[in-house]
Amino acid sequence: MIVTWSYKERNTFIQRLDPRARIIFMLTAILAIIQTWDFRVLIFWFALAMTAYVLAKLTWQETRRFWMVVLPIITLLVTITALTGRGGEEAYQATHPLFTLPLWGDHVFTISAEQLVFAACQFIRMVTMATFGLLIPFTIHPAHYGVTFKGLGMSDKFAVATDLAFRLVPTVAKDFQTTLDAQRARGYELERKGAGLFQQIRNLAPLVVPVTIGTILSGEDIIDAMDLRAFGAKPKRTWIVELHYEPRDYILIAAGVLLLVATTVAKLLGYIHFWVPSWLIHG
Template sequence: MNNNSGIQIFAPGESFFHRMDGAVKLILLLVWTVVTFLFLDLRVFGVMLAAGIVMLLRSRVPFRRVVLLFGLLVVFTLINSIFILIITPRFGSTLTGTDTPVIPLGYDMINAETLFYVLTLSAKYLTLLPITLLFIFTTHPSRFAASLNKLGVPYKLAYAVSIAFRYIPDLTQEFRNILNALQMRGLGISRGDGHLWRRIKNLSLVVVPLLQSSLQHIELVTNAMDLRGFGTGTKRTWYMGTPMARSDKLVLCLCALLLVAAILAKGWRFEGFWYPFN
């Protein structure tokens, strides 16, 4: 496996988030996710989304590195919203108790309550995006594995996580290589190479060689680890391991405060779906 493959995901930098302990960033991501799913309130999501964008900008991760994942989530959010509006055009009324028809569908009517619910749900998904991108692109796989082991995760499992992070770029490159080879042999997947179903069928032919190549990579890595005696000891050292800094402990405290504050706010004021036009 290429030792630099992990760097293809990791965006090197000197920001505060790059220096942050990998396990701390994972805890931040988990707390952020829990807090997001506690609420169904557009006001909360607006504040969290703004804070997440500020943190992502402060990390100075190049925009070209995040644009693909950003686009995929936006497309998923749009498709999800369309399905909700088509299948349950009056679902918002079950949350608010009111019904304000807006858009006729022929078989039913989309109401304002459902439109606002879809907007709120989309904001919930987008709220998770900046902090997820921050975790992915500022966390070096080896440092993350060392941090997990430091938190008590068995080193075999931590190393498996590191290998998974490192193998994703290799898998992507292998997919491109196989696709290019098939295209050179006349396999059409472009817009002008036939109808959509034919292009999808041609694209599916990549799966078998990609699976075979992946199994070969797994066998090579397994043999290399066996030859080096991986797993024979109960503990191991980490070349990329670093002690937890004072700033990391401060972030952990802030995560705990955020979680407690969210739970208290949920029970006190933000109990259900917020709809401002009731």
């Protein structure tokens, strides 16, 4: 059974916005964010993302599982970048050593002010983009996915397929849980103490094999079920859900485009650049 993301109808300001406008805004925001390493600009985007999160009235309870997966990944990536090199070749050249971490013997690892700010930028960029991304499944009515994708210019067939693919993630998660329970009843434990990496991966087979095979088989059933209900029968299909742009949606799209253009122009003109607070260098 295809399930949906945990969606709650809240009638918030965010939810009242047209989903197409929200996706367009998210795309413009992401395009603007990936252009910049300026901490001051990133803080602005971060604040905007947090405002949207608060306006959507999402609770930590609901989104906890998302963050439990995403935050460790982001932290890991940022730490690896910071420790393996200076990071951001294109963002800055000069470095100002800030403090050192002792390694072994006389060796030390030097952290520069630039490195530190770069890591902070990287972290905030990823968290901001994840927040914008998170708002999509948690605030778009699952019944509107298909017609939203269609409204963004996808073909009918592709929009229906994307709708289903989008809901595949929570569906697989649910199957995964059932399989985990079934295997635990056979004495299986996900985390084996003292097992090496290779053994740990092998240890996933009792979960991965049934879930993968189940997903393939149910995919075939869904195709049959769609065929039996005339999927693809006509060159153009109709949609039961209708979306209508309101003035506020146009404002949102315009704001997104404007911010994107402004960021791009400001970057070209050199107003936005990698920025290290002077107190960090001289203090």
